[in-house]
Amino acid sequence: MKQINLRFFCSIVIAVCCVTNVVAQQQKYIAPALSDSNSWSIIMLPDPQTYQKFERNQPLFELMTAWISENIDKLNIQLVMCTGDLVEQNEMINPDGIAANQASKQQWASVARAFGRLDGKVPYVLAAGNHDYGYTNISVRRSNYNTYFPVDKNFKTQKLIREAGLNAEGIPTMENAAFEFASPQGRKFLLLTLEFAPRDTIIAWAKKVTGMEKYKNHTGVILTHSYLNSDNQQIVKENYPITDGNYGAAIWKKLVQPSTNIQLVFSGHIGEPDNAKGHVGFRTDKNAAGKKVNQMVFNAQAMGGGWYGNGGDGWLRILEFLPDGKTVKVKTFSPFFAISPTTQQFAWRTAPYDAFEFQMDK
Template identity: 25%
Template sequence: MAVAVVVAGGTVGGGAIRTAAADATDTKFSFAVLPDTQQEVINSSDTRFLNRTNWLVRNRSALDLRFVTSSGDVVNWDTPDHAQYVTARSAMRPIENAAIPYALALGNHDTQAPGVGGPVRDPARELIRDTTVFNQYFTVSQYRAVKGQFEAGKVDNSYSTFEAGGAQWLVLTLELWPRVAAVNWARNVVAANPRHNVIVVTHDYIDGNGAIEQSAGFGATSPQYLFDNLVKQYANIRFVFSGHTGIAGNRVDTGVNGNKIYSFLQTFHSNSTNPVRLVEIDTAANSLRTWIYAPHTNRSFTEYDRSFSGIGVVR
């Protein structure tokens, strides 16, 4: 039975490097969202994933980086020696060593549903919930800031908190096409933390055109179900990040309480570089700026730069 378990717990693309203020009056900070990294772990000699995390650590002060998350498909498929998990785990070690809290959402490729080479195996609906290997390589102790889990011993559905910009933040990572019970657990988490600005991260939510996905795939509920039953229902939900399909995109919705909800896609499936989405929040200006930068090739994807004001930070 699923229960909530509380646990203890260079050049910058899109703008010039700035040094974070040393006092409490600094209201700007950032967090990073990794896209689908599955193409970066197939060969152990591929250094793009590690290059990205090393870059984030080197630029931590310049970005005032407070959190790192991922929209899933961290690996491509499992093998008997779990080689792709080893590569991904090693790539996240700089973040861990720098004591930056993080949380990775799980995609379909992070489960036992895909076989070697990627084909979906049967029974897919059961295998997509088999995340045993992922949970061997990524744990709440490594994530550092986890405050609760839907299922004990599993990071598939968990939430982490941090403070930044004079506000409280909650990062809620949800399994792909989540079970109804997982969505209900998430509703309880958000309702119990009304003074936190909530960042939802799940693998499939919007497509490259910014439309909310309608299919539940071989999961339990659709992204539209997630929007209707969680995302739009709470005044403190601010952002949703996803991957899985398309390249990059965004949309803005209005929740039932009149709050704006900013959703962003970053998938890429790159074979040549290593994009990362940076999100800068200015709580004094009540604004956000986001851009995508690839340190491996020093490339800025300026076509995806976005800025919004009046985002409604909860204090």
């Protein structure tokens, strides 16, 4: 009888411990919030291609943009950036059901629909990646980008456009464009999107724009698809069948380093199956004016099951710009995990390469 009671007692203790542990884990979750009520933020979305190529994954990316929509006011979101590779294939009409089960038209429609949740609410600026060109990957510089993301799709973005470069077909699009905005504290920013491995003509265009007298006191920002690798090095060369492209090292040498106002560079592109560290990188150098240039790569497309997984486990980055005008806090968060109490304990990545801060020059 004593043995039975002891077993019963032990089972109760174990049950209580399990419940306590679950509650403790749930209590660890804290929803995203600004550390300073006067801060503002930019949301950085990684390459969406793996979300788009499978029908089952498409709702995950829509969940991410829906979460952004719900948090515009709470996080004082001023801008959303996406690192490119909006789709897996630009012109594929017959998916094999293994590498993808959505034709390119369906992929483009899906990513445009997801961003449509932000239309009229917050500006978003999207880089064009190598998968956004050619047939299944870049072979020629023809893209459906402008068909699904024309300049007037989101009037909030359209209001920020100041300059536009020509794509490879000679058309001014947001593949290469300059956007001007100001922080709530009045700091002026000039953000340039550059096509994947930008051509020399685009580098020259970007250099001309950032060198204009009216932008000399702006904080220059570059958003392009391929720039840094996970070893925090500027990419020198990639084996794509284009001959007129500039990768990270060349972009730095020809455009960023000679500038006096470019202080931020953002990119995506890289990845390693289910290895968060293989998707990220960061470095700081100085431009010709001696100002710090913080360069960040963030992607997640091979998290959540590799290249044919769920698209990236919903990971995104929250960049909180503090009102001191120089401190930026970087946080890595997943609305996908955060949506349920069962998985909320996994909603934050807190490794040093995922949660850190950096300083900008004023």
